[in-house]
Amino acid sequence: MLHISTLQTNDILKLAHDQDVRSVDLLFTDVVGIVKTVTIDAERLTAALTDGVWFDGSAVEGSARVAEADMYLKPDPATFAVLSWETAPPLGGRTAQLFCDVYTPNGEPFAGDPRGVLRRALQSAAAIGTQFAVSTELEFYLFLEPVGSELIRFSDQAGYFDASDPVARLILQRVRDALRSMGIAVEAVHHEAGKGQHEIDLAPVDALRAADAIVTARMVVRAIARQEGRFATFMAKPISHAPGSGMHMHQWLHDLNSGNNRFSDPTNDYGLSREAQAFLAGQLMYAREICAVLAPTVNSYKRLMAGLEAPVYATWAQLNQGALLRVPRLAGQEQPNIRLEMRCPDPGSNPYLALAVMLQAGLRGIQ
Incomplete structure (x- = not known):
């Protein structure tokens, strides 16, 4: 292809x-x-x-x-x-x-086209010589019956990183094959914490392609799940007593000329350049405003509760999963991979608008 x-x-x-x-x-x-x-x-x-x-x-x-x-x-x-x-x-x-x-x-x-809104935000990034790149962790549930049925029947009883049941495994393999055939790279898939809950990790690409990939992945998962007798939902909190589904987004600013990661500074204790720190500060400054777009429904806020591995604090951290932003970093990890993980978005959000407000908030910080 x-x-x-x-x-x-x-x-x-x-x-x-x-x-x-x-x-x-x-x-x-x-x-x-x-x-x-x-x-x-x-x-x-x-x-x-x-x-x-x-x-x-x-x-x-x-x-x-x-x-x-x-x-x-x-x-x-x-x-x-x-x-x-x-x-x-x-x-x-x-x-x-x-x-x-x-x-x-x-x-x-x-002006009201979400894809166009993201395009204009990317032009703002290009004006300072950068390209906004994103990778996505897309979480969802598979059920035996549609959400809203009188009886909720999970597709399996597995938990975090457990082996998926044969039907879910087939669905995930078919989804990976379908996305690959469409030019969308999948880094990994795995079972999430909830019964019947799964995650698809999409590889880093420029933000416009990332948003297109999210929209496509949601359609592909729903369609293939139906073909295999399952019902997929990207609702943030479909079951009150079960873990919620997020859409964590890992962010980079790459230099338009060199391709280097503008967030990276090996001399900083956290590996973050001054530009990265300013970008992070901008997103924290506008946390309340952008979360209205990243978590756009009433159901979204049933996920954003303390103790559920969801962000509840407008702060940043390396390990604390209750923080809005994280700086994931393994010991010995190469500096070019330093990035900012935004943990607020859920898979029910509009990815074009979500990425646009994230980028514009970060650019405000730099400005």
Whole structure:
């Protein structure tokens, strides 16, 4: 498969033909992070990549009023991927996806598009010569029945780092294979502390690709779980007496020219450069404000309670898991890997907005 960052229009058309793609899902999210889809026939792919696709923005949460309904989707060619896990319909053909940016009729990026909000934040990082990179720990539960059923039935009775049951193991293997085929690198998967709770660790990439990967991973997990007779939920606290699900995000600022980690300083006791300390201070300063985006639902705050390995203090630490920010570091670990772990986000948040506010708060600290 072509590397995701090199895909352009001609590459996409050839790949779609070679993979027998008949339909293409054009994806974007509303302000709360719900994925929206416009599906087109593959024959319209060239026109979509060239001219975009119009849609009614008034029906999307956080978008336009009825009188300002016209919007159009501009696909990002670098995000083209075939949905390898889907069963082909009786007449054959496969489905692919493309993430899109939302534009107004006059050709301007729509201010309420979460992906566009993150793009603008990344431009602020680029203005000081940096690239914002992120890796993600995505936690979720697998149940035998949907959440909200009269009887909650966990998919297994295992705990932290225990071997998963055969069905969960199959689901996780299929998820890893599907994400790999879509150009998304998975560093590891493992069982989490709760019964039926699992974690997928996504490899570090630039923040825009990280957000796309989170949205994709959530869709893939839900779809494959359904195919295997399980129900997946990314709710922060689906069971009151069980561990909550978080979405810890590890952050780096890399130099645009050299690629070096701008957070690293071997002479500092904690390995942190002055720029990293300022970035960290900015996120602590705006902790209350950004947590409204990182933990956006009432249910989110049932997870953020003392004694549950969730952050409850607007402070930073190396070992204390109750801190909002951690500086993970093993003895002898190479300095280039020094990073800041933001522990507040949960998997129900909008990843584009979450990363945007994290970055802007950090940049405020640097400024």
